[in-house]
Amino acid sequence: MKYNTIFFAFFFLFIIPHATAQKKQKIVIEVVEQPLNRIFLSLRDVYGFRFAYDEDYISKFSISLSGEFDSKEDAIRHLINGLPLKYEKSGDVFMIIPDRGLKKDSVSFPEIEGQILEANTYEPLPYSNITINGQPLASDQKGHFSFIASTDTSFALQISHLGYYLYDTVLFNSVNRQFFLNPSVQEIGQVLVKRYQVEKSALVGDEPGKMKLNHVIASYLPGYGDNSVYAILRLMPGILASGEQSSDLLIWGSYEGQSRVQFDGFTLFGLKNFNDNIGAVNPLMVKNIEIYKGGYEAKNGGRVGALLNILGINGQVAKPAITFCINNSTVNSLVEIPFLKKSSIVAAFRKTYYELYDPAKLNILGPARRYRMDSGGQSNMNNSNSGMRNTQIGLSALPEYNFMDANLKYTYRGDNGELFYLSLYGGGDNFLYDVRGDYLNVNLIRQEKEGNRQNGASAYWGKTWGKGVSGNFTIAYSNLNNSTSEENRFVNLRTQKEQIKKLIKVENDVSEYSFRSENSIPLLNGHSLDVGFGYVLNNIKLERKSFADYLINMDFRSERAYAYLQDYLPVGGIVELKTGLRIDYSASLSRFYAEPRISVSVKAGENWKLNTAWGVYNQFIAKTAIVDSVDNYAYFWTAANNDNIPVLKSRHLVGGLTYDNNNFTVSIEGYHKTVDGLTRYVSGTKRIRNGYYSGDGRSYGIDLFIKKSFKGNMAWLAYSLSRSEERFPFNRGRGYRPALHDQRHELKLAGILNIKSFYLSANYVFGSGFEKTTATLDDGSADLPIYSRFDAAVVYRFAPKKFKMEAGVSVLNVFNHENIKYSNLKRVQTRDRSFINVYSEAVPFSPMLFLKMKL
Incomplete structure (x- = not known):
């Protein structure tokens, strides 16, 4: 200066x-x-x-x-x-x-090739958006891109990445170099140089069914300061927030286990995420988040629902850095260490330092009410008690929960954009609630335990070959071990006799070994071909015991290979046509599966974009629902076989229109999805014999997203109108009925206000209620509990001496609305006609403090 x-x-x-x-x-x-x-x-x-x-x-x-x-x-x-x-x-x-007059250019056509990096940390910026003379393209995971022109000699180049300044320049003839983007917020001592970090929360409407999120703003939203990725995901359209689903993502009507979360190339099968404060991915490790809600391209597969692709940071190569976070319940730390000249090591660790919930504060007995079970509700699949009067009483249980995980990553950055990393992950959690309470002349004792151990590892090598051809290879491994138990005991207060009504133990272990190769071949004027192949092996073990008897004892093996070819053709800077074909071969089933895909994007004027996509998708491993005699649902991993569990097959049709101008965005997107091969295992009913049942489902709806950014402040609205239905042989009339997660309306409002070093934020989520929680009262009316939650937060950023710090206070569920947690509603039968609902309460009124420091 x-x-x-x-x-x-x-x-x-x-x-x-x-x-x-x-x-x-x-x-x-x-x-x-x-x-x-x-x-x-x-x-x-x-x-x-x-x-x-x-x-x-x-x-x-x-x-x-x-x-x-x-x-x-x-x-x-x-x-x-x-x-x-x-x-x-x-x-x-x-x-x-x-001036190349003295040196003959050996390239037949001018070629613009390079790698996009962050200016300060030299982190590659994957999947950046690039425009060259009006032709759109995107960088790969290494931040690499290549463009070959047929006639032009000068090139207007624009590079954008969510949360970074726009890079805008003019190039002449062929170049091959690195392009550095500056973050929209840089801290220099106590002076904040910024271009409004929170203005860009999400990029929507660029491709059919795709969203790209700015994870940085999660720290400004209400929560624990090191919020899980879920804190920002839950506020996006089409992603279920009502019910606070704890162990999976329900997107566009997909069932539990039908969507995939992938971190650094390996699959995360799921850990609990109670109260939205802890997720399976450490937010300090996150660099890039992409969500494919549906209609995605041929290089992505293996699921019939949505895909969540998260890439981790590679670490600083200039100087060491340490980040430390502490809040009401967890500590989180990150260390970045440069190693030699071109390498770095990143290590992260999180742990709860006391139990998140205090089981001594259980609200054992809720208000009693009379209700009638009938055939209108989804839960009455067996209908053995249809039309009978039963007493229902609510028990609210706050569970014990503890969690720990760790990440370790080594990265090597070679010449010409070469990138290698080895990413390791290990985590686990334990969940327990123990309810004891008197009901009429019975003392109820119910205990439920669940433990999860998740491990993952991936090795990635990416390199740019001659003439702009880029390729990468990934070897990955992941494993989830899930152990659950459920015990219901009753003590007669008159006779003091104890009876164990239910004792269930389940062990579910799923592992995945995979290899894949992805390659991109640039042609002329943005036209490109993507070609790839891979191999996946899943081993799954499922044991379910009732007392000493095995109800299920199965070993699954799913082995398959796949290949894909995808063509990307921009036409005149207006139309983008993407066609592809993916072929899966299941060695376990000795069968080929074809998955054609097509998408079209059209620029309808300077600020409008129209997107549509259609595709076929198959899934070879999934979660199967196990239903007991009182309609409690539990989900466990299984694999398709030639016997009782079919391959899931889905068709997606997606269409949307987006308007974007002057920091104002409006996007509306509709979808229609069908899925065949849904599986239920029914156990312990009188009307239906035990065993597996196959069905099909359909979901359709509309998402609306409106966002406005203004001088470092922003607000957005997300609304979803949807319907999810399913059909099984045991349904009365054998027609379509509402699915468990069917909810008609969900509305989300969020805003962030930046006043100097203060960030004030608030968000609100409203859900019209789930079919799963519906009861029919004596007067014939339906009792459908709604979901309503308002959160608020204040964050202060400051930089004393060499530290960069953030401190804040959040209040979740400000108005203390009583919501039901979707995945933890259980029904307990005390006598032939008496039931008690036991549920883990969703987030109550919860004030919290956090402090974040970076050196």
Whole structure:
């Protein structure tokens, strides 16, 4: 900054007096060892020059020149004399381009190739959006891109990445280099240089069914300061927030286990996420988040629902860094260590330091009410008690929960965009509730335990070959071990006799070994081909015991190979056509499965974009619902076989329209999905014999997203209108009926206000209620509990000495609305006609503090 000031003072002191002293204006230049790009800026400001040039390229040249010149052309010729530069004039614009007259270009067509990195940390920025002469394309996981032109020799290049400044320049002829993007917020001591970090929360409408999220803003939303990724996900359209689903994502009507979460290339099968404060992915490790809600391209597969792809940071190579977070219940830490010249090591650790919930504060007995079970509800699949009167009483249980996980990652950055990393993950959680309470003349004792152990590892190597061809190879492993038990005991208060009504133990272990190769081949003018292949092996073990008897004892093995070919064709900078075919071969089933995909995007004017997509999707491992005699549901991993569990097959049809102008975005997107091969295992009913049953489902709906950003502040609205239905042989009439997660309306409002170093935020979620929680009262009316939750937070950022710090206070469920947690509603039968609902309460009124420090 000091040298810039001296230079400009020097420039104006010498140029302006000389210029004004001449009767006929001459161009006066007096510079000593100054970068050429700065000289051009001064000529623009003083004499009205207009330039087009590659700033990074010409900034390499330092110029010393003293003289007066009669014309602009004369001044330019003297400035670039002896440099490998020349100029061309288009109107009154001087285009400064490389002079390749003395060196024959060996490339048949001009090629723009490079890697996109963050300016401070040298982190590759994957899947950045790029426009070259109006033709759109995207970088790969390494941040690499390549564009081959047929006729152009000059290229208007724009690069954008969520949460970063726009990179805008002009290039000439072929280049192959790195492009550095600056974060929209940079901290220098106690001075905050910013371009409104929170303005860009999400990128929607760029591709059918796809969203890209700015995970950084999660720390400004209400929560624990190191909020899980779920804190921002739950506020997006089409992603279920009502019911606070704890162990899976329900997106666009997908069932539990039908969507995949992937981190650094390995699958996360799921850990609990109670109260939205802890997720399976450490937020300090997150670099990039992409969500494919449906209609996604051929290179993605293996699921019939949605895909959540998360990439982790690679770590700083310039200097070590330490980040530490603490809140009401957890500690979180991250260490980044440069290793040798081109490598880095990242380590992260999280742990609850006391039980999240206090079981001593159980609200054992809720209000009693009379209700009638009938055939209208989804839960009455067996209908053995249909039409009978039963007493229902609510028991609210707050569970014990503890959690721990760790990440370790090594990254090597080679020349020409080469990238290698080894990413390791291990985590586990334990969940327990123990309810004891008197009901009429019975003492109820119910205990439920669940333990999860998740491990994952991946090795990735990506390299750019000749002529812009880019490829990568990934080897990955992941495993989830789930152990659950459920025991119901009753003590007769008169006779003191104890009876164990239910004792269930389940062990479910699922592992995945995979290899994949992905390659991108650039053709002319943005046209490209993607080709890839891979191999996946899943081993699954499921044991379910009732007392000492095995109800299920199965080992599954799913082995399959796949290949895909995908063509991306931009037409005239207006239409983007993407066609692809994916072929899966199941060695376990000895069968091929074809999955055609197609999508079209059209720019309908400067600010409008129309998207549509259609595709076929197959899933070979999934969660199967196990239903007991009182309609409690539990989900466990199984694999398709030739016997009782079919392959899931789904068809997606997606369409949407987006308007984006002046930081105002409106997006509306509709979908229709069908799925065949749904599986239920029924156990312990009188009307239906035990065993597996297959069915089908359908879901359809509309998402609306409205966002406005203004001077560092932002607000958005997300609304979903949807219907999810299913059909099984045991349904009365065998027609479609509402699915368990069917909910008609969900509305979300969120806003962040930035006042100097303070960030004030609030969000609200309303859900119209689930079919699963519906009861029919004596008067025939339906009792459908709604979901309503309002959260608020204040965050303060400051930088004492060498530290960068954030402190904040959040209040979840400000109005303490009593909500039901979707995945933890259980029904207990006490006598033949008496039931008790036991549920884990969703987030109550919860004030919390957090502190985050970075060195």
